Amino acid sequence: VVPGIPVTIGGPAYAGIPVTYPGAGDVLVLVRGYENESAAPDVDWSRLAGLHGTLVCYAGAAQIAEASRTLIQHGRPGEEAAALVYDATLPSQRTIDATLATIGDLAADGGPALMIIGAVAGLRAHLRWYDDRPLSGRRIIVTRSREQAGELIDMLEARGAEAIAAPSIRMVPPEDPSELEAACARASSFDWIVFTSANAVDQFMHRLLARGDVRDLHGVRLCAVGPSTGSRLQRYGIRVDLTPAEFRAEAVLDAMRATGSLATSKVLLPRGDLARDRLGDGLREAGAEVVEVVAYRTVPERADAEGAPDVYRMLLDHRIDAVTFASASAVRNFADLLGRDQAADLLRTVVVASIGPVTAEVAHQLGIHTTVMPERYTIPDLVDALVGHFTATPESLP
16 A cells, blocks of 8 residues: 555556556546446546546446446447456456457456556556466465464565465474583584574574574584575574485485595484484484484464464365465364364365475375475475466466
């Protein structure tokens, strides 16, 4: 909302339609509308029909049909370019390109639109920008915790989607932080510290900096699983020594073995309480001495959390295009929030995007079919996979 910019000017601009343009006429008329949904505004349509320029009106379906017929009856050419813009400037914005003769038949029931009539409407094919993004008009639920959701939400919105934050999990400190604090106190005694998530980085660094500083990590090699984890370490001014090309336990082990310093190494693995043991077990089998400590706990988000959207109702009303899951715990808790008996049915007609096979398998166990899964198990790749899916199936747009 920008004070002083009426929707009849700002709305068309978001659809790629300038209300004035050289050669498109010298007159711009903003016609009042929508006071009476059943009839066109009471204006002198015969004079408006004779003006060489642009007409813009905020109107309902019945008004649009009557206004277009009246203009044609008074001599306005039926082949003149026209457009309807619904939900202007919102993520759900959509635009219908038409002619004056066809615009009344294309108007949708149930909601008003901006009706633009004039040569400027024909410029949309060259100037559209806002609703030309690959996820424009899509409503996508993000189930990540509030601490983690920012990156995914930003990426979805940058591609035109309306990202709905509906966290199903929360990250909280360990119930007993003594083991983590003890590990931080002797951080310099480890050869490697392996971070598998940004949450682990934050919790570890919080404890470390509470008693010392980053110099305690001098001589310790740091492995970050995934670019997001590596970026979080860089925020603390710390350089990462190793980032595996893939984000699986096997790939981490192979990358660490390739350094030639894994056998007999002492490795610290700060992790979440629900993390699988595969990485720790693999490191031990490779000859490393492994210390695993719980850096954070994953707990269910409360169903009555302040500001939580009514996801159940939105799914029931078919107002959601996709749901994203970035972890197995997010799937389980999202299903619990909806009710496990209802979750599979509610998600049956929705695109379900799982970040990897472990998450997809848990969804499958709950009767939830994964529609989209990236080849690389990262947030950017998950977004790219969603873009690829919806680009390939544009007919599914609401």
